[in-house]
Amino acid sequence: MPVARPETSDARVIAHVDMDCFYVQVEQRKQPELRGLPTAVVQYNEWQGGGLIAVSYEARRCGVKRSMRGEEAKAACPDIQLVQVPVARGKADLNTYRTAGSEVVSILAQSGKCERASIDEVYLDLTDAAESMLADAPPESLESIDEEALKSHILGINREDGDDFKESVRDWICRKDADRRDKLLGCGIIIVAELRKQVLKETEFSCSAGVAHNKMLAKLASGMNKPAQQTVVPYAAVQELLTSLPIKKMKQLGGKLGTSLQTDLGIVTVGDLLQFSETKLQEHYGINTGTWLWNIARGISGEEVQGRLLPKSHGSGKTFPGPRALRSLSNVQHWLNQLSEELYERLSSDLEQNKRIASTLTLHATAFRSKDSDSHKKFPSKSCPLRYGVTKVQEDAFNLFQAALREYMGPFGTKPQGNKKETWRITGLSVSASKIVDIPSGTSSIMRYFQSQSTIPSCSTSGCLQEHVAVTPSASESCSEQKSAETEAAMPPDKDMSITDTSPDLDNSYGNMDMVPEKFTCQDVSCQSNEATEFPTQSGSNKGTQTKTSGQKIKEKSRGMHSVVDIFKNYSAAPRSKQETQEDSTVSLTSNRGSLSSSTSHSSEMNKEVGDRRETEWGYKVGEIDQSVFDELPYEIQREFRSFLRPNKRPNAGKSKGDGSASSGIAHYFPPLKR
Ligand code: TTP
Numbered sequence: 001m002p003v004a005r006p007e008t009s010d011a012r013v014i015a016h017v018d019m020d021c022f023y024v025q026v027e028q029r030k031q032p033e034l035r036g037l038p039t040a041v042v043q044y045n046e047w048q049g050g051g052l053i054a055v056s057y058e059a060r061r062c063g064v065k066r067s068m069r070g071e072e073a074k075a076a077c078p079d080i081q082l083v084q085v086p087v088a089r090g091k092a093d094l095n096t097y098r099t100a101g102s103e104v105v106s107i108l109a110q111s112g113k114c115e116r117a118s119i120d121e122v123y124l125d126l127t128d129a130a131e132s133m134l135a136d137a138p139p140e141s142l143e144s145i146d147e148e149a150l151k152s153h154i155l156g157i158n159r160e161d162g163d164d165f166k167e168s169v170r171d172w173i174c175r176k177d178a179d180r181r182d183k184l185l186g187c188g189i190i191i192v193a194e195l196r197k198q199v200l201k202e203t204e205f206s207c208s209a210g211v212a213h214n215k216m217l218a219k220l221a222s223g224m225n226k227p228a229q230q231t232v233v234p235y236a237a238v239q240e241l242l243t244s245l246p247i248k249k250m251k252q253l254g255g256k257l258g259t260s261l262q263t264d265l266g267i268v269t270v271g272d273l274l275q276f277s278e279t280k281l282q283e284h285y286g287i288n289t290g291t292w293l294w295n296i297a298r299g300i301s302g303e304e305v306q307g308r309l310l311p312k313s314h315g316s317g318k319t320f321p322g323p324r325a326l327r328s329l330s331n332v333q334h335w336l337n338q339l340s341e342e343l344y345e346r347l348s349s350d351l352e353q354n355k356r357i358a359s360t361l362t363l364h365a366t367a368f369r370s371k372d373s374d375s376h377k378k379f380p381s382k383s384c385p386l387r388y389g390v391t392k393v394q395e396d397a398f399n400l401f402q403a404a405l406r407e408y409m410g411p412f413g414t415k416p417q418g419n420k421k422e423t424w425r426i427t428g429l430s431v432s433a434s435k436i437v438d439i440p441s442g443t444s445s446i447m448r449y450f451q452s453q454s455t456i457p458s459c460s461t462s463g464c465l466q467e468h469v470a471v472t473p474s475a476s477e478s479c480s481e482q483k484s485a486e487t488e489a490a491m492p493p494d495k496d497m498s499i500t501d502t503s504p505d506l507d508n509s510y511g512n513m514d515m516v517p518e519k520f521t522c523q524d525v526s527c528q529s530n531e532a533t534e535f536p537t538q539s540g541s542n543k544g545t546q547t548k549t550s551g552q553k554i555k556e557k558s559r560g561m562h563s564v565v566d567i568f569k570n571y572s573a574a575p576r577s578k579q580e581t582q583e584d585s586t587v588s589l590t591s592n593r594g595s596l597s598s599s600t601s602h603s604s605e606m607n608k609e610v611g612d613r614r615e616t617e618w619g620y621k622v623g624e625i626d627q628s629v630f631d632e633l634p635y636e637i638q639r640e641f642r643s644f645l646r647p648n649k650r651p652n653a654g655k656s657k658g659d660g661s662a663s664s665g666i667a668h669y670f671p672p673l674k675r
Helices: 022-030 057-061 070-076 095-111 127-136 165-174 180-203 215-222 235-243 256-265 270-275 278-285 287-297 329-354 390-409 446-452 464-468 473-477 480-490 564-568 578-583 600-613 635-645 665-669
Strands: 014-019 039-042 052-055 081-084 113-118 121-125 207-212 230-232 314-319 356-369 381-385 424-438 497-501 523-525 534-536 552-556 585-587
Touching: 014 095, 014 180, 014 215, 022 039, 022 052, 022 095, 039 057, 039 070, 052 057, 052 070, 070 081, 095 113, 095 121, 095 180, 121 215, 127 180, 165 180, 180 207, 180 230, 180 235, 207 215, 215 230, 215 235, 235 270, 256 278, 270 287, 278 287, 314 329, 314 356, 329 356, 329 390, 329 424, 356 390, 381 390, 390 424
Parallel strands: 039 081, 207 230
Antiparallel strands: 014 121, 014 207, 039 052, 113 121, 314 424, 356 381, 356 424, 381 523, 497 552, 534 585
């Protein structure tokens, strides 16, 4: 039966589903004897028992925290079971978790528009499903309402002393005099409870959920009652929720903008924002950010659930803490080769399974220098067009690293100063692939698609191009002697950005290590300061993708090192929708002041604002990097990015989360098993 769309966005039904202690659950599914026992997953790193990355709720009750190392956790909870993350290529291998996350997504995606927000989080737009239910089988007409739905925490619900919890939930869901928004939420409660049970049944994973009228509120709610519970934010409860919510707990306010609100305007809670007029906020933070702040103070957010089940980017990273810090180019190259290999494996399976191609390769690293006169200097991130072929990714990643290192060390590099030579140490490395596009539909094979491009010289050796983008590293390597042919075949013969480093004498100054090449193709990612500024992107453009840094000249040069996406750039069926592009955030770390928007409603205006400020800057689009990627990046980098990407996982508005003391519904589905 066709259903009329609600007129106001308040009538949307959005859910945020978040898996409980996800990696632990994945490990417990592998080893069921661990279920119900205090358990933690530790990083691949034996120092002090390894760093904890996921902690079960039983362990949390004993005081174990994610910030601890294995030994500390043992001290706090002697019975704790420590499981090491799977390892491949000398580093954590998160494939199992990624695949487990996909299992969940494929179940949830059947219910409505589904957006995979991270390795273990999903947004769902259940508006259509809720409306259908309201029209066809409204809650009050149901013979019974599922127990799981009746365990929902509905914010603002009025209960008399002695009221039965589930009865009051039933009453709320079935109220005949409820307004349409609440009625739709009531349906959402039932749908989400059903979905969570289905996820549990099919994957054995429990999850928690938030149900509200927009993404922002749903996300806030999902962390409020964990594990294995759901929390609902009716329209009437929004203001109360926000009034006491610490400002930094709000999505996208965990970073610089949140700090500025605290220090510059004395704002402590989101509710404090209400004292400021929209104009005042605009005066401080610009028109769009001001409006955005004004809106979020009132629980208004126009952010749509994106229909996106696949990650926006892939990444592979590793940290080298303390004595393990890398200090030679050959060591760095060794690790970049491993990381690139892993990255390429994922790019290959994305290509094979989803027919998607990434176009930008980015290198991030964290470092420090001996005799660091400028201790705050960040190791710059660099990116370049992504070339398919594992050796190419390895080569380009290493080139990017060397470019970044040269910039990091400054014009005098590691030249001896006085008697001592300045040296560097790398404490974290990561490579990521972003700007992922679909191979246009109707293209049965990528090879055929490439061949159909008239601007592309065909490969002289039949099958070479296929191998060039082939799914196995070996296949691409087998083509390596065809390098120039394949490069040209994959790239249109137009221009390319090339940075020439003119730093004097740098090559000779890298200790006794490899020479740093003078020239390579790369683009600078403006990531050199801590000024984490959040912007939506230039709509669909790479406006200003050229940055000059001192001592560097950018020149146009035909070097045949284009990315695959160049081939697609004129293709009208480019898969990234305008809306999606608009909603991305671009980080420009060279800006003076934080500015942010997640709402589509004013993104184009904001784009302009940002564009004006950043005419010649080159930022990379944070929105193109899937948040799950950050789980894999070195912690230093995670910290930097999480502050604005994934600000807070536990926005609990003063309520305690995660102590497991609350009734935990399906969390108790699995009783502890005897070991
Ligand atoms: P989270 O959803 O942040 O946490 P969680 O699922 O472990 O626990 P909660 O029930 O409180 O949501 O992270 C999902 C997984 O991502 C987590 O199980 C392990 C991994 N992860 C890291 O590897 N490093 C990190 O710093 C964080 C925050 C998570």
